[in-house]
Amino acid sequence: MGKIILTGDRPTGNLHIGHFVGSVQNRLKLQEQGDFEKFYIMIADTQAMTDNADNPDKVRKNVIEVALDYLGAGIDSKKVNMFIQSQVPELAEITMYFLNLVTVSRLTRNPTVKDEIKQRGFNASLPVGFMCYPISQASDILAFNSTCVPVGEDQLPMIEQTREIARTFNHTYKEIFTLPEPLLPDNKTCLRLVGTDGSLKMSKSAGNCIYLKDEPDVIKTKVMNCYTDSNHIKISDPGKVEGNVVFAYLDAFATDESFKKYLPEYKNLTELKNHYKKGGLGDVKIKMFLNNILQETLEPIRKRRKEYEKNIDEIYSMLFENAKKAREVAAETIEKMKSAMGLDYYHKSL
Numbered sequence: 001m002g003k004i005i006l007t008g009d010r011p012t013g014n015l016h017i018g019h020f021v022g023s024v025q026n027r028l029k030l031q032e033q034g035d036f037e038k039f040y041i042m043i044a045d046t047q048a049m050t051d052n053a054d055n056p057d058k059v060r061k062n063v064i065e066v067a068l069d070y071l072g073a074g075i076d077s078k079k080v081n082m083f084i085q086s087q088v089p090e091l092a093e094i095t096m097y098f099l100n101l102v103t104v105s106r107l108t109r110n111p112t113v114k115d116e117i118k119q120r121g122f123n124a125s126l127p128v129g130f131m132c133y134p135i136s137q138a139s140d141i142l143a144f145n146s147t148c149v150p151v152g153e154d155q156l157p158m159i160e161q162t163r164e165i166a167r168t169f170n171h172t173y174k175e176i177f178t179l180p181e182p183l184l185p186d187n188k189t190c191l192r193l194v195g196t197d198g199s200l201k202m203s204k205s206a207g208n209c210i211y212l213k214d215e216p217d218v219i220k221t222k223v224m225n226c227y228t229d230s231n232h233i234k235i236s237d238p239g240k241v242e243g244n245v246v247f248a249y250l251d252a253f254a255t256d257e258s259f260k261k262y263l264p265e266y267k268n269l270t271e272l273k274n275h276y277k278k279g280g281l282g283d284v285k286i287k288m289f290l291n292n293i294l295q296e297t298l299e300p301i302r303k304r305r306k307e308y309e310k311n312i313d314e315i316y317s318m319l320f321e322n323a324k325k326a327r328e329v330a331a332e333t334i335e336k337m338k339s340a341m342g343l344d345y346y347h348k349s350l
């Protein structure tokens with residue numbers, strides 16, 4: 001049996017370069033390799049509602065934005081089943097059964113959820129749905145019997161939780177779930193790309209993003225405002241590359257080719273870093289270099305996206321048809337689950 005891939009994003013804003021290097025690039029690679037049985041990309045609107053219940057309009061609007069970002073980035077809707085989570089209600093039913101297989105104390109130990117709760121300042125107003133989203137995410141993954149989940153590093157605790165749920169189900173009732181594996185980017189910087197402010201991971205909720213759809217002048221302004229090293233005041237001062245956002249992005253995007261094209265006086269990133277550390281290399285120069293690379297990377301994505309923007313109705317009908325197919329698969333999983341749990345009152349012979 002080939003790979004079954006499932007991955008997705010929350011429609012809480014447009015996709016940014018953190019998504020691109022953290023998971024979209026791996027998705028594109030998998031799509032091109034083609035050695036999969038099924039490939040699903042889910043726009044997780046139900047999950048987005050867990051911390052946006054008072055703002056469904058934001059979620060609704062961003063569903064099409066995220067779909068356009070995927071298509072712009074090169075996701076091929078003929079090869080990949082792209083669907084909207086809420087349009088597959090079977091996922092909610094699966095969640096109801098999984099909720100019973102996880103303890104409250106296990107949920108509260110999830111480090112990503114802990115960080116997110118802090119970041120959002122929920123305190124006593126923490127919605128139960130938000131607390132439980134890792135369980136709903138496990139349902140999304142297991143509903144399709146996914147074997148491979150391309151994600152950024154912050155999602156590792158979710159995959160671990162999913163594997164635990166699968167194991168518990170298999171052990172308690174019957175062996176029906178395969179344990180999924182995460183697929184992380186090879187490049188360490190891309191595991192958790194830092195935001196332009198240098199303090200947190202780049203995240204839609206933190207407002208520290210360079211978006212795939214940003215126009216050239218916006219990209220340039222954001223690059224010029226990136227955090228570098230607050231002690232690197234004069235060009236002659238030695239500079240730090242650790243914690244320096246420009247170097248983090250260069251780690252993620254610069255190739256030897258980029259040097260040949262835009263900065264031929266250096267052979268590669270190691271040489272550039274060494275010069276910066278020694279002193280004598282100004283921030284404007286490295287920022288201009290980064291700007292050139294990002295402009296080159298994002299231009300084709302933005303152009304393709306603009307073409308797709310002319311056919312919004314077609315995109316919605318593609319999402320509609322795909323959800324129907326996804327429902328069929330998820331319904332089969334529910335049948336198997338109910339049979340394993342003995343809740344198959346009318347089909348004992350199945």
Ligand code: ATP
Pocket residue numbers: 008009010011012018019021022023150151152153154155190191192193194201202203204205206
């Ligand atoms: P939100 O702030 O609403 O949670 P987000 O920017 O964190 O949004 P998600 O939709 O939660 O984005 O994440 C989607 C996928 O992108 C996940 O697999 C996640 O690991 C990956 N990802 C998100 N941000 C980054 C980042 N800065 N670096 C690498 N991967 C990332």
Ligand code: MG
Pocket residue numbers: 203
């Ligand atoms: Mg997130």
